[in-house]
Amino acid sequence: MAITRRGFLKGILATSASTLIGPSLLAVSNDAAAAETAGSWKVSGSHWGAFRARVYAGKVQEIKPFEADKYPTEMLKGIKGILYSPSRIRYPMVRYDWYLKRNKSDTSQRGDNRFIRVTWDEALDLFYQELERVQKDYGPWALHAGQTGWRQTGQVHSCGNHMQRAVAMHGFSVNKVGDYSTGAGQTIMPYVLGTTEVYAQGTSWPLILDNSKTVVLWATDLMKNLQVGWACETHESFEYLEQLKDKVANKQIRVISVDPVRTKTQKYLDCEQRYVNPQADVPFMLAIAHTLYTEELYDKEFLNTYALGFEDFIPYVTGESKDKVEKTPEWAEAICGVPADEIREFARLLASDRTQLIFGWCIQRQQHGEQPYWMGAVIAAMLGQIGLPGGGVSYAHHYSSIGVPSTGAAAPGAFPRNPDKPNERVHMNQDFKGYSSTIPVARWIDAIMEPGKVINANGAKITLPDIKMMVFSGCNPWHHHQDRNRMKKAFQKLETVVSIDFTWTASCRFSDIVLPACTQWERNDLDLYGSYSNRGIIAMHKLVDPLYQSKTDFEIFTLLTQRFGKSKEYTQGKSEMEWVKQLYDECAAANKAKFDMPDFMTFWKEGWVDFGKGKNWTRQADFREDPEINALGTPSGFIEIFSRKIDRYGYDDCQGHPMWFEKAERSHGGPGSEEFPIWLQSCHPDKRLHSQMCDSEEFRATYAVQGREPLYINPEDAKKRGIKDGDLVRVFNKRGQLLAGAVVSEDYAKGVARLQEGAWYGPVDETIGALDTYGDPNTLTMDIGSSQLAQATSANTCLVEYEKFTGKAPAVSSFGGPKEMS
Ligand SMILES: Nc1nc2c(c(=O)[nH]1)N[C@H]1C(S)=C(S)[C@@H](COP(=O)(O)OP(=O)(O)OC[C@H]3O[C@@H](n4cnc5c(=O)[nH]c(N)nc54)[C@H](O)[C@@H]3O)O[C@H]1N2
Ligand SMILES: Nc1nc2c(c(=O)[nH]1)N[C@H]1C(S)=C(S)[C@@H](COP(=O)(O)OP(=O)(O)OC[C@H]3O[C@@H](n4cnc5c(=O)[nH]c(N)nc54)[C@H](O)[C@@H]3O)O[C@H]1N2
Ligand SMILES: [Mo]
Numbered sequence: 178m179a180i181t182r183r184g185f186l187k188g189i190l191a192t193s194a195s196t197l198i199g200p201s202l203l204a205v206s207n208d209a210a211a212a213e214t215a216g217s218w219k220v221s222g223s224h225w226g227a228f229r230a231r232v233y234a235g236k237v238q239e240i241k242p243f244e245a246d247k248y249p250t251e252m253l254k255g256i257k258g259i260l261y262s263p264s265r266i267r268y269p270m271v272r273y274d275w276y277l278k279r280n281k282s283d284t285s286q287r288g289d290n291r292f293i294r295v296t297w298d299e300a301l302d303l304f305y306q307e308l309e310r311v312q313k314d315y316g317p318w319a320l321h322a323g324q325t326g327w328r329q330t331g332q333v334h335s336c337g338n339h340m341q342r343a344v345a346m347h348g349f350s351v352n353k354v355g356d357y358s359t360g361a362g363q364t365i366m367p368y369v370l371g372t373t374e375v376y377a378q379g380t381s382w383p384l385i386l387d388n389s390k391t392v393v394l395w396a397t398d399l400m401k402n403l404q405v406g407w408a409c410e411t412h413e414s415f416e417y418l419e420q421l422k423d424k425v426a427n428k429q430i431r432v433i434s435v436d437p438v439r440t441k442t443q444k445y446l447d448c449e450q451r452y453v454n455p456q457a458d459v460p461f462m463l464a465i466a467h468t469l470y471t472e473e474l475y476d477k478e479f480l481n482t483y484a485l486g487f488e489d490f491i492p493y494v495t496g497e498s499k500d501k502v503e504k505t506p507e508w509a510e511a512i513c514g515v516p517a518d519e520i521r522e523f524a525r526l527l528a529s530d531r532t533q534l535i536f537g538w539c540i541q542r543q544q545h546g547e548q549p550y551w552m553g554a555v556i557a558a559m560l561g562q563i564g565l566p567g568g569g570v571s572y573a574h575h576y577s578s579i580g581v582p583s584t585g586a587a588a589p590g591a592f593p594r595n596p597d598k599p600n601e602r603v604h605m606n607q608d609f610k611g612y613s614s615t616i617p618v619a620r621w622i623d624a625i626m627e628p629g630k631v632i633n634a635n636g637a638k639i640t641l642p643d644i645k646m647m648v649f650s651g652c653n654p655w656h657h658h659q660d661r662n663r664m665k666k667a668f669q670k671l672e673t674v675v676s677i678d679f680t681w682t683a684s685c686r687f688s689d690i691v692l693p694a695c696t697q698w699e700r701n702d703l704d705l706y707g708s709y710s711n712r713g714i715i716a717m718h719k720l721v722d723p724l725y726q727s728k729t730d731f732e733i734f735t736l737l738t739q740r741f742g743k744s745k746e747y748t749q750g751k752s753e754m755e756w757v758k759q760l761y762d763e764c765a766a767a768n769k770a771k772f773d774m775p776d777f778m779t780f781w782k783e784g785w786v787d788f789g790k791g792k793n794w795t796r797q798a799d800f801r802e803d804p805e806i807n808a809l810g811t812p813s814g815f816i817e818i819f820s821r822k823i824d825r826y827g828y829d830d831c832q833g834h835p836m837w838f839e840k841a842e843r844s845h846g847g848p849g850s851e852e853f854p855i856w857l858q859s860c861h862p863d864k865r866l867h868s869q870m871c872d873s874e875e876f877r878a879t880y881a882v883q884g885r886e887p888l889y890i891n892p893e894d895a896k897k898r899g900i901k902d903g904d905l906v907r908v909f910n911k912r913g914q915l916l917a918g919a920v921v922s923e924d925y926a927k928g929v930a931r932l933q934e935g936a937w938y939g940p941v942d943e944t945i946g947a948l949d950t951y952g953d954p955n956t957l958t959m960d961i962g963s964s965q966l967a968q969a970t971s972a973n974t975c976l977v978e979y980e981k982f983t984g985k986a987p988a989v990s991s992f993g994g995p996k997e998m999s
Pocket of ligand 3: 357
């Protein structure tokens with residue numbers, strides 16, 4: 178697991194060439210050699226990169242990285258295991274008791290995993306009848322089909338679009354706003370810097386490499402998270418990380434990782450580590466502001482020209498405001514654990530020369546997650562370097578090749594999410610009976626549990642709708658949402674749940690109708706190559722036919738819309754391949770003035786179009802140049818250190834300027850830590866995309882411990898509990914309990930533990946509180962909104978305790994599909 182100090186290329190190629198693909202790849206490194214092996218090589222893509230697959234006898238035999246990908250990830254190893262997973266959904270399935278009693282079923286049985294196999298016709302009829310029933314008996318407020326997630330790559334088959342378009346052609350339903358990734362960040366930042374920031378292009382890496390003297394990696398693990406992109410990932414960013422590593426070694430750039438964990442990035446770069454207590458970054462930051470202010474190290478002129486509200490904020494720092502607490506480094510030390518003198522030194526360092534602050538997203542996936550982001554912008558404003566190359570603040574350099582110079586080429590469009598004529602639906606009823614038609618994405622379980630409840634969200638009042646039916650496609654809510662046992666209770670209140678997936682996740686287990694889609698490698702498609710770099714277009718050749726009875730999402734929803742006479746409108750009369758060609762041709766037309774794209778057949782044969790390297794760009798440089806003409810998107814057009822708008826909402830948990838708020842649960846002496854002393858972080862997995870690939874058996878075996886998800890823990894904590902590396906442990910709190918396998922590592926600070934999100938939920942039975950046999954962290958997490966502003970997930974506000982497990986361990990129940998009844 179440890180990252181070696183070798184060059185990045187060497188490291189990756191060493192794993193990718195020998196262990197990843199097997200020795201055969203070394204011999205088969207070009208097309209001529211490939212011809213000597215049976216079968217043909219086809220190109221396809223994924224969120225974790227493009228690749229070529231050798232297909233022979235109707236099966237994918239081997240996989241090699243795409244030749245343009247100089248830094249392929251090990252995750253390519255998981256692909257065959259996804260295709261040929263024992264958990265693949267083979268047939269349309271209906272939950273046993275639901276099959277007998279439909280919407281009057283005994284919902285306490287939901288989750289017992291007993292299902293009946295039905296034909297496609299029967300399954301789609303049932304799905305359609307339920308849509309009808311809910312629209313007729315209730316109305317649009319009773320249906321929620323708005324949860325979406327990490328659908329596979331491929332713009333034609335973008336499965337959330339298929340599901341939502343089909344459902345919308347039938348009638349209206351409850352929608353969502355925001356996402357689990359950046360809920361708090363994308364809500365607060367438009368008030369502060371004028372855009373979501375989290376999904377905005379960042380200053381180009383070459384400019385950071387040339388201009389920054391200090392780079393602060395604040396809660397971000399670039400090496401881990403840049404393996405994955407929203408479109409097909411190119412991994413160009415790793416070229417720059419390799420250069421950054423050299424600059425660190427040559428002492429040209431100081432890089433400091435502020436994190437309670439030694440990250441993969443910190444170890445790769447061999448850069449400085451700044452431990453900070455979890456969820457306690459804001460006190461650290463306030464004390465930095467205190468030092469910058471009291472030592473007059475801040476840029477007054479910048480604040481006067483570009484920012485508003487500094488004078489409203491500073492009394493809070495100096496202790497002259499209501500709470501009368503001066504935010505000194507000594508005050509902060511007691512909460513964040515960073516020695517006061519080191520806080521001062523840190524602040525002085527930031528102010529001493531060009532400094533780039535780079536934040537990750539995990540830090541805003543916690544209670545009051547709005548605050549560290551706002552405070553990050555305040556520090557950057559005080560440093561006065563926003564808009565300079567290699568200075569200022571970024572909230573997304575760990576994501577989807579942000580920071581790789583962009584070509585500016587137009588990306589291909591997607592299969593449309595909405596009906597072409599929004600007002601032509603089978604059911605036109607738009608009466609939500611006083612319920613809100615849109616809810617914050619992470620508040621749907623609240624809605625099921627407490628329909629009619631009124632909550633605040635981003636300045637609005639939301640009346641939670643009385644949801645009776647849910648449809649999921651391209652997302653796995655029994656991975657992505659928090660607090661499994663609360664979800665179990667909520668799901669007992671639902672009448673009908675439909676899931677469309679290619680693999681039997683826990684969401685399928687808790688559904689009533691399950692439809693087998695196929696994977697992205699069993700259909701033809703295309704996608705953007707390089708999500709923000711727009712490096713090119715990648716062809717996705719169908720590698721094999723859909724396995725078992727699975728169908729493409731396109732076909733599934735064509736068949737569903739047929740049942741209510743809308744399939745022509747749905748497909749626009751075009752086939753899968755006609756859609757692929759159309760998206761390509763439209764993209765070529767959009768790029769005509771700047772990029773010459775070959776005709777479709779040439780592209781399809783070559784496998785990709787390369788737009789070349791992009792151009793350097795500095796974030797907010799235009800604003801710095803002229804803040805009047807290039808005003809920010811904030812209410813005032815300036816950086817808002819104080820937001821009058823937020824202040825006027827009158828929320829107690831997100832006020833007019835960034836503040837420190839104690840958490841509902843916090844380790845290192847915070848609330849709840851006496852009973853449950855360990856902070857559980859549920860970061861994004863190194864060798865998965867969320868829950869995707871967890872069922873890839875051979876690959877899972879490379880990191881699982883006694884067949885369970887690894888729980889990463891601190892050596893002292895482990896010793897105190899008599900736990901050794903490799904032991905089975907029970908992790909628990911008041912919300913739930915699970916089994917996991919201990920990995921004892923110095924990388925984790927005392928009182929810190931990690932279970933990666935996306936571990937498949939596999940309870941011993943369907944009862945509330947049942948032990949999870951594999952290690953899904955959301956068995957333990959808390960389901961509360963970040964604040965009344967964003968109402969975002971707070972997954973990382975979570976305390977637990979763990980102990981050595983000594984009894985007879987129950988078998989892992991997460992994988993392998995349903996119990997088929999006859
Ligand atoms: N505790 C904790 N929880 C978290 C997080 C955390 O950090 N900690 N992170 C949150 C974040 S940031 C995110 S983005 C979410 C991710 O949550 P999700 O996006 O829900 O997670 P995935 O595991 O990617 O689930 C995608 C599902 O869609 C299916 N699928 C993929 N492609 C297709 C397709 O083409 N057709 C069909 N029919 N199905 C398809 C996959 O098999 C998989 O089951 O999780 C959130 N949950
Ligand atoms: N390999 C892989 N890459 C991915 C994904 C994946 O599933 N697998 N998912 C993608 C998606 S959807 C998303 S949203 C992004 C997620 O991107 P992020 O949310 O940024 O990623 P995480 O890995 O959850 O956390 C990053 C770092 O934050 C640190 N951290 C957590 N809490 C705190 C805190 O309170 N203070 C400080 N200082 N540090 C803290 C963690 O220790 C970790 O090192 O990743 C994307 N990239
Ligand atoms: Mo995410």
